[in-house]
Amino acid sequence: MKLRYILGIMLSAFLFVGCSDDDDTMGVFGDVNVSQSFLSIPDVGGDAFITVKATGAWKFDEIFQTITRNNDGTRDTTYNALPAWLSADVLSGAAGETKVTFHADATSGGREAELQLVMGNHTQFIMVRQGSMEAASATCAEVIAGNDGKTFRVKGTVTKIANTTYGNWYLNDGTGEIYIYGTLDNEGKTKNFTSWGLEVGDVIEVEGPKTTYNGTVELVDVTVLSITKSLIKVATEPVTVSKAGGEVNVKVGFKGNGAYVNIPEADTEWVKYMGTTPIAVDTIMFRFIIAPNEGEGRKSELTFSSSDGKQKSEVTYTITQETGISNPPKGNGTKTSPYNVSAALAFTKALGENVKSENDVYVTGIISSIKYTYSAQYGTATYNISDDGNEDNVFTVYSSYFFDNKPWEEGQTQINVGDKVVVCGKVINYNGVTPEFASKENWLVSLNGNTGGNGGGNDAEPGTLENPFTPAQAKAFVAAMEAGVNSTEDYYIKGKIIEITDNNQFGTQYGNCTFYLSDDGTDKDDKFYIFRTLYLGNVKYTDDSWTKPKAGDEVIICGKVVNYQGNTPETVANKSYIYSLNGKTE
Numbered sequence: 404m405k406l407r408y409i410l411g412i413m414l415s416a417f418l419f420v421g422c423s424d425d426d427d428t429m430g431v432f433g434d435v436n437v438s439q440s441f442l443s444i445p446d447v448g449g450d451a452f453i454t455v456k457a458t459g460a461w462k463f464d465e466i467f468q469t470i471t472r473n474n475d476g477t478r479d480t481t482y483n484a485l486p487a488w489l490s491a492d493v494l495s496g497a498a499g500e501t502k503v504t505f506h507a508d509a510t511s512g513g514r515e516a517e518l519q520l521v522m523g524n525h526t527q528f529i530m531v532r533q534g535s536m537e538a539a540s541a542t543c544a545e546v547i548a549g550n551d552g553k554t555f556r557v558k559g560t561v562t563k564i565a566n567t568t569y570g571n572w573y574l575n576d577g578t579g580e581i582y583i584y585g586t587l588d589n590e591g592k593t594k595n596f597t598s599w600g601l602e603v604g605d606v607i608e609v610e611g612p613k614t615t616y617n618g619t620v621e622l623v624d625v626t627v628l629s630i631t632k633s634l635i636k637v638a639t640e641p642v643t644v645s646k647a648g649g650e651v652n653v654k655v656g657f658k659g660n661g662a663y664v665n666i667p668e669a670d671t672e673w674v675k676y677m678g679t680t681p682i683a684v685d686t687i688m689f690r691f692i693i694a695p696n697e698g699e700g701r702k703s704e705l706t707f708s709s710s711d712g713k714q715k716s717e718v719t720y721t722i723t724q725e726t727g728i729s730n731p732p733k734g735n736g737t738k739t740s741p742y743n744v745s746a747a748l749a750f751t752k753a754l755g756e757n758v759k760s761e762n763d764v765y766v767t768g769i770i771s772s773i774k775y776t777y778s779a780q781y782g783t784a785t786y787n788i789s790d791d792g793n794e795d796n797v798f799t800v801y802s803s804y805f806f807d808n809k810p811w812e813e814g815q816t817q818i819n820v821g822d823k824v825v826v827c828g829k830v831i832n833y834n835g836v837t838p839e840f841a842s843k844e845n846w847l848v849s850l851n852g853n854t855g856g857n858g859g860g861n862d863a864e865p866g867t868l869e870n871p872f873t874p875a876q877a878k879a880f881v882a883a884m885e886a887g888v889n890s891t892e893d894y895y896i897k898g899k900i901i902e903i904t905d906n907n908q909f910g911t912q913y914g915n916c917t918f919y920l921s922d923d924g925t926d927k928d929d930k931f932y933i934f935r936t937l938y939l940g941n942v943k944y945t946d947d948s949w950t951k952p953k954a955g956d957e958v959i960i961c962g963k964v965v966n967y968q969g970n971t972p973e974t975v976a977n978k979s980y981i982y983s984l985n986g987k988t989e
Contacts, residue, residue: 434458435522437529446534448509453529455501461522462495486516488552489531507533511550514612538610543579547620551613555622557581558608558629561601562719565912570596574607583609584616585624593624604633604718617977634659634716635709638686641721643948648673648693651722656686659709659716664689670703674722696727725948730790733940733989734767738848738868739893739961739982740940741765741825743989744790744798748838751798756835765848766840767825767988771797776817782810783843784818792821799839800826804846806854807869816850823986825849852986868982871895871959874920874931878972881931886969895961895982896931896974899924902954909951914943915977916952924955932973933960937980939989952984959983 438454455461463484484494488510493503513536520527538556539549546555559576566572570586586609588595601607611625638654655662666674677690689707701724708717732746742750747766754760768788777784783804787797803826805811818824828845832838848854854869865880866872872880877896884890898920907917915935922929938944941961944951952958962979966972982988 435461435520435525435527437520437527440527440529442505442529442531444505444507444531444533446510446513448507450504450506451531452502452504455496455503455520457496457498457501457522459498459522460495461520463491464519464521464526466519467516485518486514488514488533489516505531507531510534510552513537513554514552543574543576543581545578546581546613546622547579549613551615554610554612556608556610556628557622558606560633560717561603561605561607564601564603567596568594570599570601572601574609582619582621583611583625584614584621587624587626589627591626599627599630601630602633602636604635604637604716606631606633606716631714632658633718634711634714635662635707635718637707637718637720639720641723643723643725644693646696646725646727648695648724650677651691651693653689653691653705653707653720654682654686655689655707657709658685659711659714662687662689662707662709665706665708667703667705670701673701673724674703674705691722693722693724696724698727699731700724700726730796734765736764736766738765738827739980741767741988744768744788744796747798747830748796751830751832751838754830754832756832759831759841759844760829762829763827763845764830765825765827766798766830767823767849768798770818770820770822770824773818773820777805777811777815779811779813782812784811786818788824788826799837800824800845801839802842802845803828803840804843806847806850808846816853818847818850823849823851825988852983866894866896868895868959868961871897873922874898875922875929877931877964878929881964881966881972884964884966884972886966889965889975889978890963892963893961893979894964895959896920896933897959898922898931898957900952900954900956900958901925901930903952909938909944909949911945911947914938914945916944916981918952920958920960932971933979934967934973935976936960936962936974937977939981939984939987941980950984952981956985958985 434457436456442451444451465482465484467483467486469481469483485491488507490506491503493501510533513534515530515532515536518529518531520529538554540556543557543559546557549555559574562573562575564572572583574581574583585593586596587593588598607630608628609622609625610628611622614621614623634657636656638656642651644651664676666676673694675692677692680688682688703722705720706717707720708715730743730745732749734740734742734746736742736750742764768790769792771787771789771792771794773786775785783802785801787799789797805815825848826840826845827848829841831841864870865876872894874896901919901921901924903918909916915937917935918933919930920933959982960974960979961982963975965975
């Protein structure tokens with residue numbers, strides 16, 4: 404407990420000892436009096452009150468931070484008279500006597516706040532506490548299973564440092580991993596994380612309140628209780644190896660009696676330890692050979708360790724290898740995430756011989772060969788598609804209608820080998836040999852990004868995939884919505900990206916991106932705000948090898964929209980995604 408808290412409580416006790424039974428006799432501080440300077444609210448929730456007597460206007464000072472997390476890892480801070488968990492029916496008053504009632508809802512953990520009541524140059528400190536403030540010692544697993552708001556004390560190893568300004572990092576004790584969002588320095592201040600000199604591999608004990616943010620279990624603005632420096636440190640950044648394999652060298656520093664590595668038994672067939680090369684008395688280079696990969700992408704977590712007889716330290720190091728499959732299965736067969744050909748082949752073969760799918764599925768691919776082009780006589784076309792445009796691993800689009808599931812008409816766009824298409828319909832593994840779209844039960848959804856048919860008209864509703872909003876249309880549509888209310892439906896918006904700053908670009912920490920769209924990528928007056936959108940396929944960006952969007956790229960965005968605060972039409976954070984990037988949907 405901070406010293407001023409103790410003094411405030413002692414002062415309260417002293418004043419109460421000196422009080423008579425006269426209700427008008429209170430703790431006095433200058434020209435403002437309060438009936439109590441320490442309030443207790445039970446953990447099941449409830450009310451507590453004080454009476455303020457003042458000779459002039461008074462108010463509660465705005466000293467409590469409300470922190471908003473930004474996409475780039477920074478925080479925006481505002482200040483309020485009360486913490487978020489506490490409310491009061493009165494926050495200011497005039498000369499005379501005023502009753503102030505405080506309320507707090509139920510909590511499973513202890514919490515407290517020191518309020519400051521100010522009148523002129525006079526300040527009264529009022530402590531409000533709910534529940535027990537004693538921190539519960541726990542494992543990471545117990546923290547994860549515990550209730551938000553409870554204060555926990557936990558000890559574990561630093562596995563990754565995400566932000567060195569506020570001190571955001573991951574702690575793992577073998578039972579699980581939690582995120583530390585904010586680390587106070589030894590004076591209880593924020594934004595001084597580097598004063599601890601914390602490194603990956605250090606063992607640390609911290610204490611702080613639990614919260615769950617977007618599904619991530621966190622301890623917020625923790626107090627550091629102890630740090631045991633690691634005896635080992637990996638100086639080489641994690642690597643991604645090509646499917647061809649090759650040599651990986653990992654530089655390791657140690658303070659114990661040597662350094663050692665453990666490769667998971669399941670990975671020893673493709674991660675081969677080749678020995679070490681001394682660099683200095685406390686530094687060594689570990690050498691590994693990574694075997695070629697002909698299957699799915701894979702990852703190994705190596706463990707480096709060092710011991711001095713009393714303490715043992717361990718750190719993990721990740722080696723990732725690219726997939727050896729040229730076109731791994733992707734998508735889930737929906738309109739927003741169509742199968743690629745590899746996935747469509749697997750899905751259709753699993754149906755069994757001559758078993759037709761119950762529902763329509765969407766498949767995207769490149770036309771590799773054409774048996775029949777569209778004709779006005781039949782209104783359909785038959786062709787093969789593949790993931791790479793070659794005739795290996797093809798999926799047959801058999802007797803397929805044109806846009807809107809209608810027969811093709813003379814004058815409409817014709818298909819060609821090399822065209823990128825999306826086709827929808829029922830699929831069948833014909834005679835157990837030919838996975839294909841069922842005859843005349845499928846149609847063309849998209850042709851090289853065009854969903855309107857080029858002469859066939861486009862009667863689809865605005866904001867749909869078949870007729871996406873322009874940025875200007877989206878702006879006008881959302882501006883007419885009720886302020887602050889998210890749309891219940893997803894809408895499609897097509898345009899070109901205006902410049903993306905580094906802070907708003909896709910990254911593996913947050914997995915989303917923020918930018919403006921306009922018709923031509925330059926018109927900043929007629930633009931639409933794409934806020935924290937997810938990646939292709941409606942997933943978070945998790946791999947830096949993925950293509951990042953840039954200024955001038957043409958995209959189609961799909962997701963929910965909102966007229967934020969009644970003045971900013973935009974997509975809802977993490978509720979939209981890039982449906983296509985320069986015509987590519989994967």
